[in-house]
Amino acid sequence: MSTQKIISETIIARIPRGDAFYAAATFLAVIGLWQLATQALSIPSYLLPSPLAIMNDLRTHWPIILLHTWFTAFEVLVGFAISTLVGIPLAVALTYSRTFDKSVYPLIVGSQVVPKIAVAPMLLAWFGFGMFPKIVIVVLVAFFPIVINTVVGLRSSPIEMSRLASSMGATAAQTFWKFRLPNALPNIFAGLKMATILAVIGATVAEFVGADKGVGYLIMIAGSDFNIERQFSAVLALSALAVVFYWLTDCAEKVFIPWHVSVRSNK
């Protein structure tokens, strides 16, 4: 649980803005070396295309790449939304009901040993090639970090906090909305950020297993055609998708918890 928080908050969110220049310069240098190497060592383009060749593929075929990115984005978005809408209330129920917690929480945690991708062929058999089985996979992978982080956040509220609330005569609803939920928001957002990245991975791999659209499908088709430029283009499109989703969650975090240390250190 804490590892997830560290990954999503520390590694990605806390890169100081001023260092972006150095990172960008290094990145461009690597791309430049790559370009030079492919030309100087005459590496065959079916093994490693040059950056320019990939750019060229993106430029000429962007409509088809964009179209497939849309499908994947839709699966990710719907899956992510369902995970959030189910995950957060479930976490609240787990926190408030001892019985529910005892009977369900171990199963949720235990279910994480199942490699969700291994279920994908079954989903294919049950629901066909459409988007639905992909959304199911996205929910299966994105749901867990949201639930776990929300539970951790809600439970981390100190006992004195609820005592203070009781001394004010707060109702259970007031204690939840005014004390506990805001207190859990930083953890919830850590879970959501984790989920955005996992959701993109889940959708792509689900498309590998069997699909007629989406970036995963595009990669499989390009692979069977030995079109390695297209595979690189698709990977770029997926990365862009993941970045946009992550960025949107990050923006939401800044709006909802401007007071939290993870957000402040970015200023």
Place this chain on the structure above:
Amino acid sequence: MKIIPTAAAEPSSVRQNFISIAGIAKSFPARRGLVEALGRVDLDIEQSEFVSIIGPSGCGKSTLLLLLAGLEQPTAGRISIGNRLVQDPVSDLGIVFQQDLLLDWRTAIENVVIQAEIRGLPRKPAVEQARRLLAMVGLEGFEGAYPYQLSGGMRQRVSICRALLHNPPLVIMDEPFGALDALTRDQMQLDLLRLWSHNRMTVVFVTHSISEAVFLSDRVVVMSPRPGRIETIMSIDLTRPRRLSIRDTAEFIHYNHQLIAIFKKLGVLREDE
């Protein structure tokens, strides 16, 4: 949830028994049977009185406060506050813990005003009152600051203002200055006494510090190690308003020595001959 209209505004000369703690005991279930945290405590506290409870760690001081606030139920005995038996959380009081428990997402003034918000009291007078209280503890100009922008002492001042916003007849404080540095602590004691002489609420104050207890209180209740019982109750007859210089007077030092002697007798303090 009703709030007693400031009975504390009466002149302090008409003192009456406000809190009555009778035969209170508290045990917790543990691995090997019951652990007796607090055994048979009797204590009466007058209106507008400042009472400190002092004792070694684990003597049940904090438990006693929680029982007083109705946040824990006693195993035996009864507590009444203002002739009302304590059976569930008492809301006619303010609480300050060692942790300031400020809400990170609210500004200083909003952290104070939440007291009124939860109680459904009108917002406008609450904001004015919060502003007054913050000014009284030297936080004028910090109303809009978020907790992370405040120092530890400032945060604890905000939490004290929060406990006082609804003008409660009783304020209970559980080692509120325990986490602060010595200088800040001195200032906080003065601020607290100023608020107390202004609001005339009853204060029950738990502390580990002998000199803090003497400096602040009308009476100091000394508790024995677990299971906590009242060892002695010492009246502190020092003039008010108390100034820092009172700590250099012979009387003050005498009270300190007496308390130290009691803790030596209890085996809480030991020194080599």
